[in-house]
Amino acid sequence: MARKRKIGNAVCYAILIIMSIIWLFPFVALVLQSFRGESGGMVNYLVPKQWSLANYQFLFSDSCKYVRWYTNTLIIALAVTVLQTMVIICVSYALSRMRFSGRKALMNIWLVLGMFPGFLTMICLYFLLKQMGLTEDGAVPGLILISVASSGMGYYVCKGYFDSMPRSLDEAAILDGATRAQILTKMIIPLSKPIIIYTALVAFMAPWCDYIFASYVAFGHENGYNVAVSMTRWVWTNDYQGYFTRFCAGGILVAIPVTILFMCLQKYYVEGVTGGATKG
Amino acid sequence: MEEKIVRRGPVGRFFHWLGKDLKEIGATFAEGDLKTKLSFLIMGYGQLLRGQVVRGLTMFLLQVASLYFIFGFGWQYFSKLPTLGTVETAKINRVTVYGDNSFLILLYGLLTVVVIALLIFLWRVNVRQNREAEKRLARGKRLASNAEDLRSLLDKNFDKTLLALPVLGIFVFTVLPIIFMICIAFTNYDVNHQSPARLFTWVGLENFKAIFGLGGQEGFGNTFFYVLGWTLVWAFFATFLTYFLGMAVAILINKKGIKLKKLWRTVLVMTIAVPQFVSLLYVGKMFAVDGLVNAYLLKWGWIQTAIPFWTNATYARILIIVINLWIGIPYTMLIVTGLLMNIPAELYESARIDGANPLQTFWYITLPYMLFVTGPFLLTQFIGNLNNFNVIFLLNQGNPKSMSLTNNAGATDLLVTWLYKMTINDSNYKIAAVIGIMVFLVTAIISLVVYNTMPSVKDEEGFQ
Known part of the structure; x- marks a missing residue:
């Protein structure tokens, strides 16, 4: 019996180790490529023949607007994090703790709206932003506006969390003379730290991957790019061999802070997605 | 009265x-x-x-x-x-x-x-x-x-x-x-x-007729059903393969006697943490004709000519589903790991006493419980995959194109990526709008059917 278990565990470890290699391989390769001194696209070896920091130096040189793109993305991510979290808390509180006429109807309408594919409305949104002067070089505030404006519809996980807090808390507070606004700011928010961190984390991660809409809104104007748009253009350009190692370096610089942040807050992320998965 | x-x-x-x-x-x-x-x-x-x-x-x-x-x-x-x-x-x-x-x-x-x-x-x-x-x-x-x-x-x-x-x-x-x-x-x-x-x-209704192949306009009908078919096939495999394999991985890591549980999980979770445009663009290039995978296979002499991963329709489709596992398994694993702890230990205990083997306990205890609890998750995953723009577009932009398809549609195009191409490249807004409505209809019908047959849809107020 003990021997059987030992063999079983050995097989399990073997599977896990193989999986880990598969899962980590692209990242290791990415890091190695970013330090490669030789030019060219993908090459048929992994470890650079000549180690160099040239790719990173290029990112920060004057011939490349990487710093600008990075700052753009960071600004969008931070602004969206703060505003979207606030919007979602407000909406979740209203829908979870208050009963008003039209509440069910509102939730159903939002549910139906969510079934339309996001890019359907792209040309219309572009036009609206253009009217406000928030496209091309001014794409950053435009992207913030678009992300935040519709974020109220993503209330499900947060509302689910609020729903699980006993209603009697509210009732007791109202008896003590607290207003609804005080209940939200003094009671619900302090009790909801995990879900607020989860909401903020998700809001922060999304802008780093936003390629589709960001590239459309910036419309070829370099000053309005975010990192996803500019890096993707590097890979898809005809001269991709010349930019490939630079893309690797640029990608690494984006991935490191986002990954570290995610790993630190992983606990809250798991809590959020698990809650969201079971309550729908 | x-x-x-x-x-x-x-x-x-x-x-x-x-x-x-x-x-x-x-x-x-x-x-x-x-x-x-x-x-x-x-x-x-x-x-x-x-x-x-x-x-x-x-x-x-x-x-x-x-x-x-x-x-x-x-x-x-x-x-x-x-x-x-x-x-x-x-x-x-x-x-x-x-x-x-x-x-x-x-x-x-x-x-x-x-x-x-x-x-x-x-x-x-x-x-x-x-x-x-x-x-x-x-x-x-x-x-x-x-x-x-x-x-x-x-x-x-x-x-x-x-x-x-x-x-x-x-x-x-x-x-x-x-x-x-x-x-x-x-x-x-x-x-x-x-x-x-x-x-x-x-x-x-001209545009709707065109999409369904009536009115004889540019052969839209074939392309539409071709793309719709692949969208559904993709969503099915992307959802259920990741779901079952993710669950298997979660159970594997959770197994008694496996050490360093946290390390294994952290390794897998990397794919969620790293922004997708970095990881997917790189992995996409890895499988290109001049990519790392082909380069090594050639170097080791396993193949004589490069495998056209992205230009052969069947290879491209299979590869996309496989790469999606790389993205999706960790996500399911995270969720399932949290839920595994909720299954009452007595159930497993009594099953063991009754002499059930691990496969039987999985089949009769773990799986029914999981399906019951994660019903809403599966539904949102399926719908998310119907609209999974990033994986398709960052990996190979819906290619390879084919002469038999109109409007730039490719073999791995989903309805949404096709919609995107039509808006951006062809300015064919009318058909893009029709496709958007079709995506909505597909989503709505699937949601309604699943939602009404799902056992775990509970009364909302029941939780409070």
């Missing part, structure tokens, strides 16, 4: 409600005093004179603003909605004379319709406020003071304060654009009818 119980359908109920409402409006007017009667014309008049300055002023200002919008701005567009403009932009003596702009007419025309509806709603609220105020006064009660009205926005009416901005934002940037695009599906707005230079107009 005995009430007659009449069963009505939704239409019947609506007219019943409308009749009752109209009767009440009539009664308000007939029984009301002069202040109330004048409020029918000047919104907020009655409230203002009864001392409810905040309500009165708000109502009055809203009325002025919406009337100003309708007649000062919206009417010129609204009145042209039936034709979407008749005067074409022309060049007369080298000077461009701008005619009608169909895009603006449709967008602002719709906005005007909504503002009119809003005004009617506000007017109804205004009439009701007058009615209620009169009733209160007749019973000798005091009306809510201005300070009380304002304070209620932080208390009894806090929901209105909280929801005002989000609802407005969703309206302007989601609802209005969606209505606009639904309308576009019934027009001929495309590269030959681009505003402002050209006009576009209503064409009825």
